[in-house]
Amino acid sequence: MDVPRAEERTSTVVSDPGWLRIAVWLGCPLAGALAGWGVHAIAGWVASLAWVPLQGPFKLIASIPQPYGLLAVIGLGVAAGLVLAYLWVKDLLTITVSTARVTFQRGESERSVDRAAISAVFLDGKQIVILGSRGAELAREKNDLSNVQEAFVAYDFPWRDGGDPYAGDYRRWVPDEPTLPLGANALLAAREKALSGDHGDDAAELRADLGKIGVVVRDEKKRQYWRLVQG
Template structure:
């Protein structure tokens, strides 16, 4: 185990794809906008206003204008992509997760399991309560594995140590009391309306009631959180 931290974040190449790709698209659009607009008018008898406007600009002007617009769009997209992407720092004493201008430190002694599920990074306490569940679609699974194993964390790879305990939620199931069903209904509505803040709030409430929940497609799955856990990866 090394004392040096390991950093896992979105590959820089992804960001350069935005920064270089958008200006190239702008350049290409400047070359084809006139024939494209002409074809649409001749074939469909109409063309969108922005295309008509761009087609009215001389090509010698359209190229630098659209390239500059592409540069601006590429810089903005790369900034937003980096801001929205999860960045993980694994240290001997704990883990730092940064996403959407928010940083969170998780002390090593609180961590009982770490895994991906399937495109989210999940950190559990020894009792099975979720400390972290964040989208990790932009992160290398190989780098995550190496970082957590390098510091001897309980890394489970793509396996949830509590997989066999999850059940599909059915409203009214007697296995759960009405208060839990009400929270799961609220969470379901928040998911449908893409209300991230409400989804996270109810997720925390459910854990306070001893229920862990995750999503599989359009279904919610739940399990009970035990007082202790003896699983090892």
Template sequence: MNQETMIGLSKIEKALYWMIPPILGAVLGWFLPVIAEWVLTIPIVLLKGPLEFITSLNSFWVSVIAAVIGIIAGLFFSQYIFNEILKVFISDQNVRLLFKEKEEIIEKKDISTVYLENKDLVILGDSGNELYREQIESKKALVESAFKNHGYKWKEEDPFKNQYERWVADHPDFPSHINTLLLARERAMLENKHEEAKILRKDLAKLGVVIQDESKRQYVRMVS
């Protein structure tokens, strides 16, 4: 099978994402004068000056202009959503992963196992190292079928799930630089700095460290 299979939003989902935000933007814009008048009836209100200015203008043209702006804002929001959703292109030769306009290509020969952990698509290399991890919106059955149809080894769960150990500060089994990064990642998780924790996970994966998170606790295995 040489044809590429794409996993991402369905045609119906794409249509809804393109339609709903602009429609909502248009509706909110059209009723902006009415909303402004209602907000001004609240005893304590922020931005009172701009709201009074809106109500002082011709309500029809305010509605028209605000509706147009709402549609444009909705289209930008739709585009933002598309960029935030992982798209996976699977062929017999490789897997292309497109997320936030960044593309990564992993050759099939370098992939040992693919599985889903919660909503994360996880791709492991020959030595059990983590090659890729990102949240995917598609249903598990669809993802599993697509990978299997192209000859990739699919697992129902992490094949190394029994090899993780709870990480604590200055863990004696890990080098100091690994402990330093794991400590930084734990702090990021505790402070809800999700993007920082995600970056640190990738940095650690490059060093052969694979992590499972559970209630902001890190369970770790080292790839030999």
């Protein structure tokens, strides 16, 4: 993507290439169909092996008259592929940068941050992070896009090549940390369980709740590190 200068247009959209979405919508159902064909091809053989657990589905597939059994399994594979494609495309991130604000869109979810409220923008691994005054975290989004930095720089956002200006302030969370605000330990404990169970939506919601009481949290290998918003 060739990012134009800010004065040449009102906004810049950074997103995955269009061919990726087409490839996902075509490739996932095709992969599902091939998987279904493969399952059907080995169903009779697996059903003959007494030591294989959960033989019921394989016996059922092998018992369906042909070609209906093959068509049914391929149809299920295609349906599973379409579901996977939908979830994949829904999770793709689109970033719209303008002189007034930055907007993150993922599926039907959309979130905007005004330029005037932003004090720093940087990458934390594969996540793009936006900070406000006193170091409050305004946004954190998983990001696999290219040319993100160029888009922000083109509109004079405060991009930081050096990463988080508060990186040295983080401390690893331990239960019942006495210096945290009231309620923060309970939220961090609940978030630890969400991280352990790979419940990303719950972890993100709890991160937002922590931000409301002035606690910024980052993760490293499912370990939580925290800092307080200044002031």
